[in-house]
Amino acid sequence: MAVEGGGGDLLPVVMLLGAAVVAVPLFKRLGLGSVLGYLAAGLAIGPFGLGWFSNPQTILHTAELDVVMFLFIIGLEMRPSHLWGLRRAIFGLGSLQAVVCGTLLTLVGVAFGFSWTVSFVSAMGFVLTSTAIVMQLLGERGDVAAPRGQKIVAVLLFEDLLIVPLLAVVAFLAPHAAGEAAPAGSRWATVGLAAGAVGVLVAAGLWLLNPLFRVLANAKAREVMTAAALLVVLGAALLMQLGGLSMAMGAFLAGVLLSESTFRHQLEADVEPFRGLLLGLFFLGVGMSLDLAVVARNWVLIVSGVLSLMLVKALCIYGVARLARSSHADALDRAVLMAQGGEFAFVLFAAALAAGVIDPVVNANMTAIVVLSMALTPLTVLLHKRFASPAEVSMEGVEAVSERSANVLIIGFGRVGQIASQGVLARGATLTIIDNDTQMIRDAQAYGFKVYYGDGSREDVLHAAGAQHACAIVVCIDDKAAATHIAKLAQAACPQARVLVRAFDREHALELANVGADYFVRETFESSMLLGREALLATGAREDEADEIMERVRRRDAERFDLEVAGGLFAGRALILGNIAKRNAQQAEAQAPAQ
Template identity: 70%
Template structure:
């Protein structure tokens, strides 16, 4: 009787995790990026490496959810107004790049001996850039929110939308059985189904999602909020799949519909761990799917195809970018970043092979070409980064500096947070506010404030809210433990930001200062000083005398805090005694 050894079910999971844990840090250490680390690790453990996995397609099928979740996060950043502002880049720049690249790559395919229909399918498959690789790279270098990053995202969106007409094109180009005619009416059925799926998603996202999250937020069940976030992403992906569309498109639309929601930062933080793991699994699957036997049998053809297609696409993207008014540095960066084929090419080639539009040999060769192009892209990016011009780096830093100068994050929007925000708003700075009390959020919205739901003590929520890019982070939460924790993780979450924190009392203020806060204010300190000043005035002092006394008290308090921070409470008590004696001595000298 065949008995599986204990723990055998966990073996594939352990191998995948071990491959990622070993491969990714090694390649990042070499300066080659995490994507190439995943691809190489997948190749080593796949059927054409050590043979620890025999079915990479099964892994890719699950790991596609990583791309889906990535596009959901992208959608959260693309508010409808922002998306409308990018319409020119999406439908203008994106369409121009797709058409020009498609035409030139088709000519490359014809030059390799393919018929025009087959060359067109292969070319359009290679036009579809890898969203996963590009977005991962933009995310790693902090470029996704910059103007040039947004233009790249707009082109990627257009290319994701192209999969729909391209699949229809494959059906049109596929050979028909003898005597069969193309039913025009039947071609409208998939289109109507697709439009219906989009309509259902828009209606549900517009009127159902926010009320659902409000109910869950009041229940204060964190794990259920995470489950709801996954439900939204996977449900939207399933709806689009049932409508014959891309799952990634459904997730993106769901993200856009929630981009104006108060829950967007918490949703992003909840999805982020799953997105990272599944996206890494996707790259591992791509590495496993590289059929070395096909590459070996057709090595010259595949290598020539990779070089020719990548060179042609790089040239096209550069010329289109320059024609659209982009600077040389940005055009080169975009061309290098988008020179590869993408994951949707596998979908297109598989559909074409099933329909008989391309033969199995072309399908295998083109799949190998796309995988190799994806593997070469991180190397190209690394080389470009090392050889990049100082002007391009300066432009990128300038864009980041502009964003940083105008960005302020306030955590906690109670009485102190509301007052602290007024000066920032009066100055016209960009302000983001998060709070975990749904009633506070609703009250703030009634007065025109936009407050996002989120647990400010979670590093993932802070990153999603933009703490890493903010010039100032103001902590106004009424929770000593959470405020202290934020101060302790500040250098990791927002290393370049000024950290201003509300403290509960003197002891808490000392703890926050030692943790690295740039400025700490006790919640009752300033109001107590103002009240004390009025008491001094009421006791018969003049305005100048009251100001002098309160300045003296303020200086002594600051000195006491400094001494307590350096030497403990005893030094602070000694200074406090000195303060009393000095105050008495000053009063006696004034009387004499």
């Protein structure tokens, strides 16, 4: 039952959205990820599943705009200075990976009995990794901005740019009639047209776009800003397409040119919802395009092709990464993420089919191989995450905590820890800071803070950090269970220190009271009290009246808290009183010789 007939019919849209809404949460619930959910939904409703749609290429063609918008957003994050800093990764690592993988994958095609030409086109199509899948998986685990994520992004950028010369190579490989040759003038005209398109885009980005957005911002028309953002993305893509270049390349260049603009974050926010919607549409289209009839007829060739191409590409990527001095864990992670073919393979295969370089059977088989490789990637990533040994923490530029002496020990140097340290630093007290986030430690060094690597939930680390000599241990981490454990450990191991803890909420504060923490404050309580006071002043209350009302609120909250502790919501009131009595006895004993 094909449903995409009527122009104003909403049934196809409802079916697409319904399939996504059902499949994606289900697959995420099973731990399989959203990408595999979209692919499975597309396969289920496509022409080779339930048959609700008969022409997935229409959806794929529309959803290709996802790649365009995605690269625009990537371009917004790539300031020219940052892009220049990645030049070695983009053109060095990217070109090395493309050459090595392309060569070995071509040999795989020859081993399967195909000609050199067909093997080369098929191999280079498989070299072009799926930007949509890899960036989605990187985004889900928060690695896009991490160093290893940036290297992957650099390689993806190079491969996206590689589609342009590859299309030219396909045109060169096209069989011509006897005596027919492409005139040299037309080739130079093509090159000139492409260079002119790039020049026009760069000029517009440098001199037109910022004044345009400034005028629109002054007009206070939010919907026009959104329309202008889409106009920039699609206009840049169209300009590059007219110049014979990649649409994605145009969007990326437009993003780079606007990366230094004051409107960068607004543009990203305007484009992101469209990109996310098209991303799901793209994966649905990929799932629909998997021709199960072709797979059934040539299953031996297709299955062996998927396994051999993915394995060889993964080994190539791992070898290149290790050659570029990446760690074993990072190289293996990159190999698992990038072992599939990508969306630009469909573009390359379509061009090769139109030029007569490959026949329809090869095109159908290679399309099925690429789609299956894309569908298998989330599963291989899941298996790698589940069975691979944990990656070693990179200690480059980070000093582990050693035997130290401290008046105050701060555990956790995030938002709360940074603010809590200011008063101690201003007084000139000896301060030791530990954290287990190596990237944060490196970032803190840029601002003059010396932060040591250490796990505050371990007693030996606390002693090495000087907790046994500290007058205060300030626990500022955002993990409730870990903060409670550290408070309990510090109470037992360092009785001379006051244990001051950041509480997440009221329930967490009750837990901390139960383990005997000396002082704890809910992370939103004081800020909420200040906001409430300002709200009172806004209603016309006097300063003294506002202070009196907020003091009553604070007192009632403290009374309720004491009642909750005493009322048995958390057992252990006797333990709290015992800790207080023990603390008083220790203080009296310490003061006795002085008297």
